[in-house]
Amino acid sequence: MTVEMTLDLYGxxxxxxxxxxxxxxxxxxxxxxxxxxxxxxxxxxEQTLSFLPRLVVTLLAVMYAGPWIVMQIMDLFQFFFLNIPRLIG
Structure with missing residues (x-):
């Protein structure tokens, strides 16, 4: 594995x-x-006026984008695992 490949994967x-x-x-x-x-x-x-809406919006963002996030992470790890032989050697 070359330095360029490593930096590309990390990037x-x-x-x-x-x-x-x-x-x-x-x-x-x-x-x-x-x-x-x-x-x-x-x-x-009032502190709760600021905290509660941000909490709700963050939870809604996680609920809405959660499947997409999981799919992106799964695609990245699937790429890593399927290309282990090529990356090692």
Whole structure:
């Protein structure tokens, strides 16, 4: 296995992790920003007002994107396991 192949495999795995994190955390970030703007405009400093909607949106994102995330991870590991002989040698 060459250095280029190793870096390519690590790059693909790292890119998949970044995409999965963005899919899960992105909606929570948008909702958190909207709630922060609302809190700043109304001067309400309630912590649960910020926490609960982000939690719900994150759970909905995991529920909605969960099958896609699992399929992407399975495809990556299937590629790794099927190509072990070629990668080793």
């Amino acid at each position: 693909n795995a790292f890119w998949l992790v970044i995409i999965i994190v963005v899919v899960i955390v992105g909606p929570a970030l948008v909702v958190g920003l909207a709630i922060s703007v609302f809190q700043a405009a109304t001067q309400i400093n």
